[in-house]
Amino acid sequence: MISPPLSPLSQPGSWAAADVDKRCLWHPFTQMRAWCAPGHDPLVLVRGKGVWLWDDRDRPYIDANSSIWTNIHGHNHPVINEAIRRQLGEVAHVSFLGFTHPTAIQLAEKLVGLWPQGTLTRVFYTDDGSTAMECALKMAWQYWRLRGDDKRTRFAAFDLAYHGDTCGTSSLGGIPAFHERFGPLHFPVSRFRTVDEIEALPRSEAECFAAVAIEPLIQGAAGMRLWPSGSLKRLRAWCDRNGVLLITDEVMTGFGRTGTMFASLHEDVVPDIVALAKGLTGGYLPLAATLAREEIFEAFLGEYADLKTFFYGHSYCANALGCAAALANIGLFESEKTLESLPAKVELLQRLLGALAENHPHVGGVRQLGLIGAIDVVRRRGETQVAMEPYPWQEAIGARVCVAARRHGLLTRPIGDTIVLMPPLVVDAAELYQCTAAISQAISDVCGTVA
Ligand SMILES: *Cc1c(COP(=O)(O)O)cnc(C)c1O
Numbered sequence: 001m002i003s004p005p006l007s008p009l010s011q012p013g014s015w016a017a018a019d020v021d022k023r024c025l026w027h028p029f030t031q032m033r034a035w036c037a038p039g040h041d042p043l044v045l046v047r048g049k050g051v052w053l054w055d056d057r058d059r060p061y062i063d064a065n066s067s068i069w070t071n072i073h074g075h076n077h078p079v080i081n082e083a084i085r086r087q088l089g090e091v092a093h094v095s096f097l098g099f100t101h102p103t104a105i106q107l108a109e110k111l112v113g114l115w116p117q118g119t120l121t122r123v124f125y126t127d128d129g130s131t132a133m134e135c136a137l138k139m140a141w142q143y144w145r146l147r148g149d150d151k152r153t154r155f156a157a158f159d160l161a162y163h164g165d166t167c168g169t170s171s172l173g174g175i176p177a178f179h180e181r182f183g184p185l186h187f188p189v190s191r192f193r194t195v196d197e198i199e200a201l202p203r204s205e206a207e208c209f210a211a212v213a214i215e216p217l218i219q220g221a222a223g224m225r226l227w228p229s230g231s232l233k234r235l236r237a238w239c240d241r242n243g244v245l246l247i248t249d250e251v252m253t254g255f256g257r258t259g260t261m262f263a264s265l266h267e268d269v270v271p272d273i274v275a276l277a278k279g280l281t282g283g284y285l286p287l288a289a290t291l292a293r294e295e296i297f298e299a300f301l302g303e304y305a306d307l308k309t310f311f312y313g314h315s316y317c318a319n320a321l322g323c324a325a326a327l328a329n330i331g332l333f334e335s336e337k338t339l340e341s342l343p344a345k346v347e348l349l350q351r352l353l354g355a356l357a358e359n360h361p362h363v364g365g366v367r368q369l370g371l372i373g374a375i376d377v378v379r380r381r382g383e384t385q386v387a388m389e390p391y392p393w394q395e396a397i398g399a400r401v402c403v404a405a406r407r408h409g410l411l412t413r414p415i416g417d418t419i420v421l422m423p424p425l426v427v428d429a430a431e432l433y434q435c436t437a438a439i440s441q442a443i444s445d446v447c448g449t450v451a
Contacts, residue, residue: 017044017056018041018042018044021042021044022035022036022042043055043406043411044056047075047076048063048074048075048076049074049075049076050074050075050076050424050426051063051074051075051423051424051426051427051431052075053067053075053411059409060409061406061409061410061411062409062410062411062423062427062431062434062435062438063075063411063423063424064405064410064411064412064420064421064422064423064435064438064439065411065412065413065420065421065422065423066283066422066423066424067283068278068413069220069252069257069278069279069422070278070279070281070282070283071279071282071283071424072255072256072257072279072282072283072329072332072338072424072425072426073282073329073332073336073338073424073425073426074424074426075283075424077282077328077332079328079331079332079335080281080282080284080325080328080329080332082328083324083325083327083328084284084285084321084324084325084328086324087103087320087321087323087324088321090320091320092319092320092321093316093319093320093321094320095315096125096313096317096318097313097317100318101318101320101323103320103323103324103327104125104318104320104323106323106327107123107323107326107327107330108123108289110327110330111123111276111289111291111330112291114261114262114330115262115270115291116270118294119270119293120270120271120274120291120292120293121291121292121293121294121297122291122292122293122294122296122297123289123290123291124139124289124290124291124292124310125287125288125289125317125318125319125323126277126288126289126290126314126317127286127287127288127314127316127317127319128164128277128286128288129163129164129249129251129252129275129277129278129288130163130164130165130166130169131164131166131288131314132251132275132276132277132288132289132290133163133164133168133169133172133213133247133249133251133275133290134164134166134168134169135275135290135312136211136213136247136249136273136274136275136290137155137168137169137172137211137213137247138168138310138312139273139290139292139296139310139312140155140210140211140245140247140272140273140296141210142300142310143210143245143296143299143300144210146299146300146308147299151207151208152207152208152209152210152243152244153208153210154188154189154190154208154209154210155171155172155187155189155190155209155210155211155212155213156189156190156191156192156198156209156211156212156213156244157172157173157174157189157190157191157192157212157213157214158174158191158192158193158214158215158219159174159191159192159193160174160175160219160221160222160223160225161173161174161175161213161214161215161219161222162174162175162178162215162219162220162221162222163213163215163249163251163275164251165178167182167185167186168187170182170186171186171187171188171189172189172213174191174222175221175222178221190209194228194231195227195231195234195235195238198212198235198238199234199238203242206238206241206242206244207242207243209242209244210244210245211244211245211246211247211272211273212235212239212244212245212246212247213247213248213249214232214235214246214247214248214249215248215249215252215253216232216248216249216250216253216262216263216264216266216267216269216271217231217232217253217258217263217264217266217267217369218252218253218258218263218369218372220252220253220372221415222415223374223376223415223416223418224367224369224372224373224374224415224418224420225367226367226369230267232248232263232264232266232267232269233267233268233269236267236269236271239272245272245273245296246269246271246272246273247271247272247273247274247275248263248264248269248271248273248274248275249274249275250262250263250264250274250275250276251275251276251277251278251288252278254276254277254278254279254280255276255278255279255280255282255329255333256279256333256338256339256342256370256371256425257279257370257371257372257422257425258369258370258371258372259339259342259343259346259369259370259371260339260370261333261339262274263369272292272293272296273290273291273292273293273296274290274291275288275289275290276288276289276290276291277289279329280322280326280329281322281325281326281329282325282326282328282329282332283424284322284325284329285319285321285322285325286316286319286322287318287319287322287323287325287326336426338425338426341425342370342371342425344429345371345425345427345428345429345432346368346370346371348429348432349368349371349373349421349432350368352432352433352435352436353366353368353373353375353421353436354366355436356375356436356439356440357375360440360443360444361380361381361449361450361451362377362378362379362381362443362444362447362448362451363375363376363377363378363381363443364376364377364378364381364382364388364390365378365388371422371423371425371427372420372421372422373420373421373422374415374418374419374420374421375418375419375421375439375443376417376418376419377391377397377398377401377417377418377419377443377446377447378390378391378417379391379447379451380451381451390417391417393416393417397417397446397447398414398415398416398417398418398419399414400446401414401419401439401442401443401445401446401447402414402419402442404441404442404443404445404446405419405438405439405441405442407442407445408437408438408441408442409434409438410434410435410438410439410442412439419439419443421435421436421439423435
């Protein structure tokens with residue numbers, strides 16, 4: 001009897017899957033010539049558990065950037081798995097345009113409850129970080145039009161900001177390599193380097209802003225750049241003085257990543273609008289939420305014919321599977337006491353990063369906020385920032401270090417020559433040791449052990 005040939009994709013360890021990938025796919029933020037080159041063996045990941053991922057040759061790796069900053073409680077978590085399965089047994093998705101469903105309702109109440117009472121009271125569901133921010137921008141814009149204010153037509157954003165890749169959100173973006181080329185498609189944005197610069201604006205200029213957007217406490221895509229302490233609080237005060245809406249982009253920082261549920265809470269700041277995405281479903285499914293204050297919501301109320309409606313939405317808004325995953329994700333913060341477990345891990349990470357900065361001749365500096373770590377790889381270190389000698393960016397040292405790290409059982413993605421170490425919050429002490437050891441060895445493999 002002749003049996004049909006197995007699909008190449010069903011043969012673990014075979015490279016046929018990678019061949020099909022090279023023939024049919026186009027990967028995000030990826031130079032596809034190098035990807036498709038004959039010498040490149042794409043890493044095919046097939047399963048996960050906790051902080052670990054396995055490739056199709058059954059080799060384990062620590063997921064040291066939480067699958068692009070999304071995963072919170074680990075992969076393949078029984079509680080989140082079960083929540084999705086239970087929802088799947090009911091219904092996977094129904095339209096949220098003119099209908100509602102219990103999982104989305106429960107989740108909204110939970111999300112509102114994560115903020116001080118009576119502050120962020122309304123939840124608008126979107127799909128991902130970009131659409132959560134896009135929604136925030138349009139909300140802010142229409143809010144001022146509905147208020148009859150025709151002056152507030154500008155947005156303020158910061159140098160090196162990253163708020164997503166739609167045309168709207170990349171208008172706010174301040175990373176030249178990602179955003180500059182699309183300049184002619186972008187709406188005009190006033191860009192500032194620091195909160196000081198914003199504070200120095202004359203009142204007449206300040207009152208032209210509809211909103212200012214900021215990644216609170218830490219700019220992720222900028223290379224894990226920390227704001228000077230107190231910056232967010234000062235920006236909040238400036239917004240209050242000038243009637244400008246404060247939009248915080250907690251897409252990366254939300255859900256415990258920085259040690260508190262949200263980064264803004266480090267400075268006791270509540271924004272007028274917040275964007276949540278990546279960690280919302282624990283890194284399981286694309287779902288996002290834009291939360292707004294009641295006063296903003298109320299401006300949109302009127303008769304149908306008033307045309308005050310927020311005409312914005314996506315077909316998968318409030319996807320039921322995503323909402324079920326998100327509810328389980330938030331529930332785990334309580335049942336596993338996730339936030340309570342963090343201080344010890346944060347302190348250990350601080351010691352490990354400190355040792356790396358002290359001892360490795362090619363580590364020029366480290367930064368940390370909560371369980372977000374960043375390691376700058378340099379050709380030669382100096383006593384001062386000026387004396388530091390970086391590698392030419394064309395050498396893609398950061399990328400080479402991350403490829404080398406795979407041999408030491410660790411996966412992450414660099415930002416330039418900065419190595420990101422941002423494991424799921426369930427990471428334990430032994431795994432944190434493994435992370436910094438693997439990164440240290442990978443830097444030595446690529447850069448050598450002497451400067
Ligand atoms: C990742 C990210 C986004 C974009 O989110 P996507 O889900 O990738 O669209 C926006 N803002 C910040 C701060 C991010 O880190």
